[in-house]
Amino acid sequence: xKKSQKIILLIILxxxxxFCFYFIINSHQKRKTDKKVETYFNxxxxxxxxxxxxxxxxxxxxxxxxxxKLAGTYCNLGIIYHKKEEYDKAxxxxxxxxxLYPKFTKAYYNRGIAYYKEEKYDQAIRDFDKTIELDSGxxxxxxxxxxxxxxxxxxNIAIQNYNKAIELDPENANAYNSRxxxxxxKGRYDKAIRDYNKAIELDPKDPKAYYNRGNTYFEKEExxxxxxxxxxxxxLxxxxxxxxxxxxxxxxxxxxxKEAIDAYEKFIELAPAKxxxxxxxxxxxxxxxxxx
Numbered sequence: 531x532k533k534s535q536k537i538i539l540l541i542i543l544x545x546x547x548x549f550c551f552y553f554i555i556n557s558h559q560k561r562k563t564d565k566k567v568e569t570y571f572n573x574x575x576x577x578x579x580x581x582x583x584x585x586x587x588x589x590x591x592x593x594x595x596x597x598x599k600l601a602g603t604y605c606n607l608g609i610i611y612h613k614k615e616e617y618d619k620a621x622x623x624x625x626x627x628x629x630l631y632p633k634f635t636k637a638y639y640n641r642g643i644a645y646y647k648e649e650k651y652d653q654a655i656r657d658f659d660k661t662i663e664l665d666s667g668x669x670x671x672x673x674x675x676x677x678x679x680x681x682x683x684x685x686n687i688a689i690q691n692y693n694k695a696i697e698l699d700p701e702n703a704n705a706y707n708s709r710x711x712x713x714x715x716k717g718r719y720d721k722a723i724r725d726y727n728k729a730i731e732l733d734p735k736d737p738k739a740y741y742n743r744g745n746t747y748f749e750k751e752e753x754x755x756x757x758x759x760x761x762x763x764x765x766l767x768x769x770x771x772x773x774x775x776x777x778x779x780x781x782x783x784x785x786x787x788k789e790a791i792d793a794y795e796k797f798i799e800l801a802p803a804k805x806x807x808x809x810x811x812x813x814x815x816x817x818x819x820x821x822x
Contacts, residue, residue, distance in 0.1 A: 567596045574606060583610050601631035605640065612644055620644045635664040639671060646678055654678045669699035677708055685712040703733035707742060714746055722746050737766035741773050748776070753784050771800035775808060778815070787819045794819075 574589035608623035624641035642657030658675035676691030692709035710725030726743035744759030760777040778793030
């Protein structure tokens, strides 16, 4: 069985959700604001950097009380709510930022990511379309749009977007990794491996490409290479339960029972509650292997 869904679980959007600074928002809105507004605004940035998100929200809300027309304030609030995984509130704030400044590229880009997180894929694509319309050289917008098409099962369109992202930024490791997933889904395993190799060359500390390459070697029945990649992914991200699960399955397949039991046990320890079915299967596998 192909593991494309499990691969997608480890995708991280190639996105940098950037904050808007006070001098930037003044430059495009041509406003004069008093020192108190600037102080609250900058305090919000500092609190955000320190991950004191509630205090940051309080500071930016104070800015809005004093001057409700600064689009960057709403964009920054959107980013904070995004970091808090409150995507509906993030979207509302990006909406307001765009209402105040309809050419606010960053707000469209960030809203596209929030829509992706909410699994509103068509809205996400529209926002990445708008981002590209406003800034056609933004490689991560093409990469992210490709990821959304990948999620929709439209791998050919996804590959076109990754190709453009790589053309604009040949060192975009996430674009190679993501294109590798689309090639994997199409059964083009050698091309997938070449892309994962390039992603690893560009970012050797990112566990996703090792995990994805391991899954591809698994499909090619190159089991030792698959285990090597799973072990490397575990070394870099030991908290990723799914990698332990895939390693357990392959170790069981090649009769490395002790390693399989250890990996299943680690998966059970780390797995989220929603993985109830996989946890049950893992317990059954352990019982079976211990009897052998």
